[in-house]
Structure formats: structure tokens, C-alpha cells
Amino acid sequence: MDERTALEMLSGALAHAGDDAAVIEDLVLTTDMLHETTDFPDGTTRYTAGWRAVGASLSDVAAMGAAATAAVAVYAAPEFREEEIREFVTGASEVCEAVGGAYVGGDLDTHEEFTVATTVVGRSRNPVYRSGARPGDAVCVTGTLGRSAAALRLFERGESARANRLFRFEPRVAAGRALAPHASAMMDSSDGLARSLHQLAETSGCGFSVESEEVPIDGAVREVADGRDEAFEMSVFFGEDFELVCTVPKDELTVARDASPTPITVIGEVTERGVAMDGESLPDRGFTHG
Template sequence: MFTSHNAAAAGALRHNQAMGQGQEFDVIRRLMHTWGDLATDIGDDAAVLPSRTDGLRVVSTDACVEHVHFRSAWISPDEVGHRAAAAALSDLAAMGAVAEFVLVAFVVPDAWQPRLEAVAQGIGRVVRAAGARIVGGNLSRGDTFGITLTVIGCAARPVSRAGATPGDLVVVTGQLGGPGQALAAWMQGQAPREWARTRFAQPWPRLAQGQRLAAHGVTAMLDLSDGLAADLGHLAAASGVRVVMDSAALPCGPDCAVGEALGSGEEYELVATVPPAAWPALKAAWDAEQLGPLHVIGRIEGKAPGEPPVMVTSGTDATGFDHFARPVVEMRPGKGEL
């Protein structure tokens, strides 16, 4: 266990605790050296975090497991860490939260011992860019390599997936289809195109974008982990509405088809619902801050009994990925696919 007493709670910065002898502590020291000033006050049995009066705590946990979420032949150890941290922090982005603290738990087979510092470098790069700090975690030996990250943030107005109302616009960030295209290529024994591979191996959590969307009054939001069509189905179910999506408006990535944009999981872009009156100010602020692409792709309608939760116009089926509908060995996109 390598967790922390938070210095801010005590009012003064403390140094990391001195640790005793032993292989586990040697590994922790290597991780601490890799993370440098990102990892603070490590050494106690639990982290003590400062209280907040300017918002609500937002907390999420996410796992990244070899042979389920990636294969080591596909991406480097550095990219494994990068991807794991981005996936976890994306959950904070989806709530409109600021990232503050990260805890990292590893299950490490012997073969992964020499790669652990590279994994830590990837994690550290994303955590640093997010403006967060690593305040603890855990180490364990095991047969399959895995990382579980707990992320903690703060939001003045957390946005759930349950607030969409009829008349809202549906917007999505970024370009879609890359991760699914890369996965399909690997599963066929082929090398994916560079853009698609990068989107799979090095995603970035859309934290600034989520905060901007929340500040401009979006009514519902979530990150794209299961695929656009499937995740809009989750939003529709939570909000009790129907999503009508225009396939011609989808921001397909280079050489990506509409079906790939609809079904590609692990995008870690954001989809949100916006009251029409809020859209002009949101778009103006978005463009002024250069936050990247933001596309209107549909609208929210009331849902009548028997109607599908997601309707895609232009004759494209509304499909997505269900984590529990397929066996482990198939490896479909999605944060928790089984």
C-alpha cells in the first residue's frame, strides 16, 4: 500500500514518508522517482484529502486489464499507462469536474516488472496534463497485468446523464471511429492506420471541454466508452427520452464510415445535451477558447411507449456494444468489456 496524508489538509506541504527495506518498497521508490513531484505525501495507510466548500466531490474508479482492454503486442507500456489514466479521468470530464487526485493500484506479473516504470511514465504524463496529483495506490503480484485508477475531482455543478429534456440539441466533441477501426485491424492481424492507432493508444480526457459544457448549462453528459449509439442509449434511458440522430452530421474520422463512428468504443470524447437557447453562447465561448471540434448531431424528443431509445436517420441502424453480451476473448471496445 502506498497512500498519502495530504499536506493541504494539514496546512503545510510534507515530504513523502521514508519507507523500509523490501522488494515491494523498492518498486514503490522506483514509481516515486518516475512520478517526481506528481506524487506527494506518500507513505501512510490512507490518503487525507482537504475539504471543499466550493463544489461537490466527484469520484470514479476504472480498471485496465491485459487481454481485456489491450494486448501488449498492440501498444507500448507507456501507452498502456497513458490509456488507463485517460480512461479514468474521462469519467470526471463527463461530470464537468476538475481533476484533483488519483490513486493507482497495480497487479504486476513477473514479466511486467521491467515495464512498470514505462507504464508509470504514461500515467504521469496524463495526470500532469490534467492538473491532478497522485496521492496513493497499491501493489500486488498476480497472473494478469492490470491497473485500477481511482480519480477524485470537484464540480460546482456535476452533470449527470439523466437530465436531457425534449427540444435539447445533442452535441459531441472530436472525431469518431478511430479506436474501433484500430481494434478491427489488430483483430484481423493487420496494422491500423496511424490516426486510428493513436486514437486507441493515446486518448486524452476532455476535462476542459467538460467544464465548459457544464458551465453553459448542458442538461446531460457522458463520455463515449461503449460507442456513440450505445452511450446515447444509456443517456436516453436515464433521462426517459428518445435521441434522434442525423448520420450525415456525425464527425467521422479520416476514412471512417458512419457505422464505425456509431459503434467505436473507448473514444473518450463527450456527448451532451444543450438547451437551444444556450447553444449560441456555448459555441462562441468554445471557439474563443479553441477547445476543438464540437458538432450538433441530433435532438432530444419525448419517448412514446415501444419506441427505440435511439433513432438514426438516413437509414443507419442504431447499434452499439454491450459489455456483458460477448465473451472475453472477443475483445470489443468499451471500458469494461467482458
């Protein structure tokens, strides 16, 4: 059983299963697990790990257009080193503060591999789902794509300080809240732009037509990538970025753009069916979270 099938099973027949966060009453709730071998390359500081792990859950709340209320984390490691835990908590707390939430505590577990489980609860009376995209809507992306792929390259090169900075993304909570009244569908780009578009297409029962030259590739990608094709691969397929991908009716685009504190880029539009880039079918591949 692959991860996607299993994930569908884990979510069961729940309402809005497959959305970035579960919705119950006026709350949204999301949980994630990250661990050393797959998520924290050599050189990742515990400060960055705390920031990024909690940030990943905050991003899910952002993708629902919700306010971030509180975060908790389980810190699991072979041993508990004072300085590492302090750094981790500082990173976790600061990413919450950056988006108006609070890191409120956690649990510890002894585990062979450094592993972090994070949960964020947020509030929204009108969450945005993945299911509302309609043909003719504009497809928008916040910020720039490919930062995490670029960070990995820098970690490999030993440029850890810069890689850590790129790895500490700002969850788009404010943008998500600002876009929520206008967006017909929204999710985050953690599985990569290509897979995000396929997931929105599947859930909304629509298609997409996007233009590669409109994809907002991060400056760091252009710098570290070996040519244009690789830069494109890193920005469109690699994933592990935490920008918002949303659809907005065209007559609301100007208002939405003005409302969002993070710049948004229109990369194409919603169609009836098929996910195409530059008129050709865009493969449904990307990051499968280990």
C-alpha cells in the same frame, strides 16, 4: 446475470447510480479496471496503457463537468519489470498533467494477467448528470469518434506506433468543465455513441433523433475501414472512445460552442421518445466492458 444488471446491483440504490462518476459532497469519484486480454491488444506499450487506463477514469470525471484533482492506479502483473513500470507511471502522469490533474501514486499486485485499476477524484459544485436532457435540446459530441476502433485495426496490422498514438486520447476535462454550465445532460462515449444515446434516453426519460451524416467520424477510421458501412459501425457502435456526448438547450448552443476548447458537433436533437438515426430506430448495442 449480464454486466449491466450486475453493475446496477453493484451501484445499489445510490444517488445517481449509473452516472459516469459517483458524487459526494463537492467531490466526484470514479474507478475502472482494464486488463490485457480485453483492453490492451498486442503492441500496446506500457506507456500507452498507463495513459489510457488513467485517461478512462479522467474521462468519467470530465463527463461530470468536474475538474480532475488526482489519480491513483493499481498495477498488477505476473512480474515487475523496471522499464515497464517506469513507462506506465510516465503515461499515467502525463495524461494527468494534460488535463490539470496529478498522478499521486498507486499500489502493486502480483497477478497472472496484466491488470490495471485506476481511480480519479475530481471536484465540482455543480456536476452534470445523465438525467437532465429535455426535448428540443441539441445533441452534441466533442471531437471525433472511432479512434479506438481504428487503433485496433492498426494493432492487428502491426502498425503499433500509430495505433499507440490513436489509443492515447486526451480526456475531455477542459471541454467538460466548459460545457457543464450549459449542458442539461452529459456522459462519455466509452460504450459507443449508440449505447450512450440509449443510456441518456433511459436516464432522462426522453428520446433522440440524430443524423448519421453529422456523426464526426475520425479521419483514421475512414482510412482503415473497409467501406462506409464499416466506418459507420466503428464510429457509432464500437465505443471505447472517450469523447463527451451531451445535450444543450438550443439557445445556449452558441455560448457552449464558443466556451469549449474542443470542437463540438451537433448530431441531432432530443425528442420525446425513441432513439432514432436518419428516422429509423437505432439499435441499443455497443461495447460491453469485459
